[in-house]
Structure formats: C-alpha cells, structure tokens
Amino acid sequence: MQLRSNFEKGTSRWATRRAQWRALGLSDEDMEKPKIAVVNSSSDLAICYSHLDDIARRAKDAIRAAGGIGFEVRTTAPSDFIHSAGGRGGYILASRDLIVNDIEAGVEGALLDGMVCLASCDKTAPAQLMAAGRLNIPTIVVACGYQPCGTFRGEHCDIEDVFLAAGHVAQGRLGVDELTEMSENAVLGAGVCAGMGTANSMHIVCEALGMALPGSTPVAANSAPMWDTVERAGQRIVELVRDGLKPRDVLTPGAFANAVMAVLAISGSINCVKHLQAVAAEAECDVDVYGLFERLADDVPLLAAVRPNGPHSIEQFEAAGGAAAVLKQLEGLLHKETLTVTGRTTGEHLASTEVADPEIIRPADRPLGRRPAVVLVRGSLAPATGIVKLAVAEERRLTFEGRAIVYDSPEDAMTGLRDGEIREGHVLVLRGQGPKGSPGMGMASRPVFALDGAGLTGKVAVVTDGQLSGLVNKGIVVGEVSPEAADGGPLALVENGDRIVIDVAARTADLDVPEDVLAERRTRLARTPVPARPGWLSIYQHVVRPLQEGAVLRG
Template sequence: MTSPSMPDTPTTWPPMRSNFPVDSMRSLARRAEWKPLGVTPEQLDWPKVAIVNTSNDLAACFAHLDEIVMVLKEELRSLGVLPLEIRTSAPSDFITSVGQAGRYVLPARDLITNDIEVMVEGAQLDGMICLSSCDKTTPAHLMAAGRLNVPTVIIPCGYQHSGLAADGSADIEEVFLQASYHSIRGGDQGQMESMADTAIRGPGVCAGLATANSMHMIAEVLGMAVSGAAPVRAGSEPMWDSVRRSAAALVHALRNGIRPRDVITTGAIQDAVTVMLSVGASVNTIKHLQAVAVEAGLDIDVWEAFRTQGRRVPLLASIRPNGPHLVEDLEDAGGTATILRELAPLLSPATERITVTGETLAERIGAAQPADGTIIRGLDDPYSTQPSIVVLRGSLAATGSVSKRPIPDPGPYTFTGPARIFHSREEGIEAVAEGRVQVGDVVVLRGLGLEGGPGMGFVSGLIFALEGAGLAGQVGFVTDGQYSGLANSGVMVGEVSPEAATGGAIGLIQDGDPIAIDLQAGTLDVLVDPEVLSARPPFRQPEEHVPDAGPVGYLDLYRSAVQPLACGAVLCPRPGSAAQAVCAADAGRPAS
C-alpha cells in the first residue's frame, strides 16, 4: 500500500487555524509555554495536531500506547507537523467495572469525547490522530471526530497475544466466562488462577471479536483508518506499518482539507452495519455507530439499518467468541479489507466514497486479497444466512432491542411465556438458586437502562446463573440493561428501549404477563391490551433495589443529560445543532 503524498515544505500548508498573528497575546503566550518543551520558532508555524493518548496502568489494553506516541511524534515532525500529546480517561471493562456495578463504563465513552473537545477545540489545534484501544476509546474518538470535524485519523492499536494463540487454554474472554461460572458453582481455585495467569501474553485489547476489535474494524470500514489497520496484532510490524501510514494519512488530510464529515457519510455507516453483520460483531456496535452518526450530523436510524440489513447480509466469518476461529486467523486471512472485498455487491452504491487517505473505498477493495474460503468465506458459501445480531421492535420495545445469536444458530427462534420480573441482578440470581424460575418463564430484569442504571447495568451474571441451573434455552430473557456477547444461548433480548425508567412498556408489565419473542420476525411484544397497560401506574424502582448513590458526580450528570439508545446514548446535544435534530427524530421514531 503506497502512502499518501508528503508535503514538499512547511510553506506548502494551507492556512491553519492554530496560526495566530505573531504579535498577538495568544501567539506570544504559546511561544512562552512551548519554548521549554523544545518547540522551535520554526515549528510554531507548522500545523499543530493532537496525539490523543488513552494510556494508563489499569489494563494491558493500554500498555504499549506510550511507545506508539514516541514513534508518531518522530514521524509527524519529519513531515513538518507539530505533535502535541493529550490524554483522556479510558475505561477497561474488566477493571473499571468494579465501582458502581460497572455503571461508569458506558458513560466513560462520552467523557472521552468531551475530554477531546476541551483539549483540541480549546487549544484550536488543526487536527488529531487518535490511539484507539479498549472498547470505549474507538467510538469516543470517532464521535469526537464527527463533532469537531478537524482532520483526523484513527489508529487501531491492536489486540493482545492470548493464551489460546500460544497453545494455552484460555484468553481473557474465556477467563471471564469461566470465572462467572466459578463464582456461582465453585470449583478448583488453583485451576482458575492458573488460567488467569496465562490468558494474556502481551499488550493490546481482548483477543476476540468483542467490542474493541469490532470497533477497530469499523474505523477502517468508515474510512477513518488506513487500509489493513484492523484487526492487527499489537506490537507487530503490521501495526507499526499502520502507525507510520497513519501519520502520512493525517498529513494528506491536512494538506487537502479532508475532514471527518467528508468521510463519515450515510453510506459509510451503512457499510459498517453490513460488515458488522457479516462477522457476527459485538452488539455494542449498534449504539456506538448511532452515536457516531449523531455526532457527524447524519440522520440515519442505525438500529433500523441493523434490523433490515440483517435479513440480507450472510455470515462470512466465525470468530471467537462467536465461533471457533481466532482473531489472528481473521487478520491473516485479510481482515477488514478482505471482508469488504467479498461484500462489495452488498455495500452502499457510493463505493467511490473517499477515505482519510484520499483513496476511494473502491480502490481499497481492489487492492485487498481475496477470501481464503475457510476463515473468510464468499457470499456464495457463507457460514450462515441467519443474522447473528437481531434487532427487535414491538409493543415491549417501541424504539428497539437486540439479541445476540450463536454461530451456528440452532434456535429456538421464538419464545412465549409469563414474565418473572426482577429489579437487580442479585435478586434474579437468588431466585434462580431457590428454584423460583421455572421452565417456560420469561425472566425480565428491568430498571437498569441508561437513566435507570444510570449508565446501563451489566447483567451477564444472571444469565450465567440460568445456564448453571440448566435453564439455558428453557426460559426467555429480557432486560433494559446490557449483557456480554459470550451469553448468547437461548432466546435473550437486551437493551430494551424505551427503558423502564423513562416510561417504557417494560416498566409497566407485571408478573404473569405473557411476553412473546420472535427472532425471525424481529418482534418483542407484551400480550396485554394496550389500554390496560397504559392505565397501570408508572414504573418506580423498588426502594430496596435503588443503587447506592455513590459520590455526587459524573453519573448524576450523565443521568440528567443522556439521550435514548435510539440516539446512540449521546449526551444532550447543543440546542439547534444537527445532532439535536437527529436525536429528536430518532427518539420519536415509531416501531416499524
């Protein structure tokens, strides 16, 4: 892959917003602040770009990012660009999910977005290059790119070397799954500790097609990352090649005025939906893509795109945790670029849409290697024609809900049964242990949505308890919270919207109300007369299940500002902005 053309000299740059009049207070103050940092008078005239670093010591995901920063600084300076490193918050689902029962994790996405706005917009920098790693960093970087609309390149920073790839018994996702069973069933503690000690062999994100690698692929599909960027082994030569090409791509974008809203188009979002469906990606990509679209000012219902495109997009790859193959296999078979090549007939008509490097999508597809027929299959020989991600709507989920399906999918595809309602994960687990959940029930866990949580409660523990009790596939499961993609057996539906706390029907149902789930039709209904349902008192979380308030701070602000899932769970957009118009339209869309 050839790199975009380089600047001839710094004098060839178009006007940059960071270049204040040399006799101004701002210019002189900046000169004073930056002189001790080694910035020369000549460099003060260069384009000034943020290296957005999410490095911290909390998880292996971020352990290599500081090293990438050093290389990027050298590359950018050699191209006549002044790099300025900034840092943001960055959660790890496995580490920062302890406090407040995991409620900080999703809200951190929007905190990162706002961190970037404060630093890049506040300093009037000319562009940014974002080091994307763990789950919430990539969507946050794409959201910030859409909001600020300054030349931006996303660098997917790679996945970790796992125990499974090194002839071991587990990766981090297997540790999570087995540890969940272990906490319920008990077992050999020493064996569990050995599994944990050998699961991660190097830096990078979880080694599977969970949210992090799914969002890395989305960055490439949208055209905001260089071709061949995802998935990629952290610290490998292909990763370093991607880093260097990304620096050149940012220079090209700066010189030619390529901005995120030129790249993140409706067609690009639709193509990302198609790719995610074709690989059985994380269900979190739905709300993240919707948020990216909102921040980019696009009026597109991503939930409906998943719903309708899921019926025509076959499954071309079967990657852990959804299938037998490793993410290493996906990378070696051509990764995102090859998936795009095989999906070409199903992509948006605008395959001439531009990417951040100046290449068109069609040019990238033309340079990609063909599918090997085993790890990545063609459209004529897919793994499955059943959607691995199913969006459901109906009287219990007017604006959406989602089900993650196993690969291959043995069914069942429908389930109808009486509601058994719980208001916390712990209450549900206790009921399972005591035998109060019966075959044929639909377990309903509510009050854990964006506002009810706040921040969406993580409910996988109850699903694992059902599996441990032998009830997997024997009961239905419905929640306005979220659950892991590892939990995909039986008929389970999450992220029901509107949620209970905002007046959704899930807050009005009672024990015994019949709930009907149809994954083939994409419907989720409560079989109660609408007039009877609407006459019931509004939902109130039982006092004993109101979560500990914790410190008065960010979660309180989040609860007051977060928009519905139909709007990507973004925070309250600026009045009169394109984002606000999109949110208003999405939040009011009827079921289709």
C-alpha cells in the same frame, strides 16, 4: 498553509503560546507546522492500554518526520472488566462520552489542526469517532491491537472464557481453583480482548467507515503491521491537514451502511449499533443506524466465524485479510464511492485488495449462513428496539413463551437464581439498567452467564434494558430494550407472572397483558423526579438521550 493553530504575531495568544511552547523546546519554525493531537487513553489499570505510551511516542516521531508537531492529549481510559465494579457498572458507557468531551476540551480548546487517535479498549474507538465527527478536523484512527491469549488444560483460553466460567463458579459447577488457573493463562500481553468483541468489531468499523487506514484492522498489538500503521498514520495525518479532508467528508450515509454491512458479515458486537448511531449524531449525518441494521440484515451474508461466534481465531481472521478482505467479499453490496482517509475511495482500494484465505473469510456466494447474527426486535415489550445476538452456528430455538420473573439489579437476579426462584420456563426481566436507569447502562451479562452455569440456557429467556457482552450470549437474550424502564418503557410495567412472547425469527418481543391492566399500572408507577446527587453519573443521567439516538449527551 493557513492553520487554525497559528495566531497573528504580536497578539496575546501568539505571545503566551510561544512562551509556553518555547519552554517545551519548540522552535519558531516548529510553531508554523501543522499541530497534531495524538489522542492517548493510556492507563496502568488495564492491560488493553498498557502499550499506548510507546505508540504515542512513535506516532509523534512519525508526525515530526512528516513535517508536523505531535502533542499528546490524554483521556480517561475505561475497561469493562475493571471499571464496571463501581457505580452499578454505569461508568462504562458513560465513560465513552467523557472521552469525547476530554478530546474536545484538549483539542478544540487548543485549536489543534488534526488528530491521530489511538484506539484500544471498547469505548475508545467509538468515542474517538464521535469526537472526530463533532470537531470535524482531519483525523485518523489507529487500532492498537488485540492481546495474545493462552490455553487452559490444552484448550484455547481468553478473557471471555474467564468471564463465562465465573458464572459457572457462581452455581457450583466449576471450582475456584480452575477459575484461578484460567485467569492466569487468559491474557499474555498488551491489547484488547482477542475475540470478535466490541473492541475488535469497532476497530473493523473504523476501517469500514473509512476513518482508519485500509488494511490496518484487526491487528496484533505490538506487531510489525501495527507499528507500520502507526508510521503511515503519522505521515498521512500531516497530508490530511494540508489536503483539508475532514471526517464529515468521510462519514456519509454510504459509509455508515458499509460499516453496518461489515458488522453483519462478521457477526460483530451488538454494541456497534448504538456506537455507530452516536457517531452519526456527532457528525450530524442524517442516518438511522438501527434502521440500517433492520433493512440490511437479510441482504448481508455471514462471512466469518471468529471466536466465540465460531471456530476461528482473530489471528486467523487477520491473516486471511481482516476488514479489507471482508469488504472485498461484500464488494457487490457496498457503497464504493465513499471516501477514506487516504483521499481515495473505498472502491479504489478494493480494486487491489485480495482475500488470503476464502475459507476463513467466505465469498458472498458461499457464506457461512444467511440468517443475521445481530437481530433487532420490536413489539409491545420493546416499542423502539431490543437486540438479540446469535452465534454463527446457532441451533437454539428462536421462540420463547414464558412467565416473567422480575429483578431490578443483577445482584438481585444472581441471588434469585441461587435461591431457586428462577426456574425453567421463566423469562428473567432485568430492568433499571439502561442509560438513565443505571445510570450509565449496567452490564447484564453476569446473570446470563450464571444461568448457563446453572444449566438453564435455552430453558430461561432474558429481557433487559441493560447492555450485554459484545462477544456472545447464551440462550434467547433480548438486550438494550428501549424505551428503558427509567424512561417510561413497558419494562417498568412488567410484574411477576406476566406472559412474555419472544420470536426472534419474526423479530418480535411482546408483553401479553391487557391494555387496561397496563393503564392501571402506569397510574401506580407514575415516574418520580430523578433525585439530585453529585458526580459524573448524575450529570450523565440528566442529559443522556435514548439509545435510538446513540445515547449521546444533549443539554
């Protein structure tokens, strides 16, 4: 087998590599084997990464047993709840692309032959898919599981409940003692957030794309099924290298359509939209993911209602068959010819797939609903797009007309709410939070949850170019508005008192201000050069592309 990791004997690269690896205990025979990167985002800073070192060891053992050699390659390990504290929250999305480049430097620099990527918290799975698309070497993504959660006063309690409750504390509707008790019971072990947030949604996306082993998502962290997947991935990656099956063979337009349908069917995270577009960009696959969400929204029924979108737990969803069962129920809509990392097609796998509980994961002819839960809107306020997330059993009104009240940071919005500036009938405009403006894309969910704590859900709408919780939002919230304010988008022109009209059913978000008034404002608000400053976020700000291109980095 011709491996790119092997060099001609007697050359300097062969000799120095042999010297290094002999010192690590490898034999000459080992050096002829496929060399596999085990991509590990381990960290002691967040519980979602705390179990990955053990998984990496097992993966390397499985690779060795299959006739390969595993090398652990580390990356940065961002957690939304930990790393959003600094940089105005900008390190979260920006760290996704840092992981991509960590992988490129570690794997491409060493010319390794394949990758097993250990996916955990929100940004790891999309980053690993992006790196796979960019490097185009045999890759398998392994979902490393969701965390066990607890109860608070007899009711289910997870990390998102804590996040939402903090907004109630900010408005004096919940005591700090209660929030403290919740925080002590919300997370009981390793793994990602237990709801249908970005992490579990993106793990399912990996399987729908064909980049994870069929039947492997979602999965409880450190469970027998997770360990079985680790073993199988170690075996299969060596075969993948020998077979020459690469990510761009899998990441086709049909695969992206399948992934979009899966997200719509499970009411998945809105963050999947930009992440899938970024994966397509890195894989050089000519597909408009935003357009797919718009075109497929009315065709794909809602098949599952996992917390906080509905009553079922992620454990129930896994037991019902997980991603494989969702794809089975969508079989009539899918592109079944798409390849998976097994070397078999999606259709071949679905032929033997069964749905264990059709009440948890409904058939397409008996769905939970047909109104999309992930809705893309456009209009004079969001010429490219904005995104609205609706709960499964959505009863809130889907139209809103109100007067703008404008803030340039979540902190200012929180202060405005506390001081009584934000009142019923307002549209809270939170701008300057996009990829360039933050920079790195700030988290806009705190004001949204604080509005809920103040009893203003449904009475105040929110429009922002920032990102939102991947799980759920309260009231009419239009997020990720593009173009963002810092890139010359209409949000930059909004002033207090402007009339804003949102119609989710019609998929529109408009700024009702005469064009001549807006033209005068544009003259006053001519963009100024981005100030030079050191650091990663400055680099990111200068090279990040718009959300419609996946917010990927291009020089």
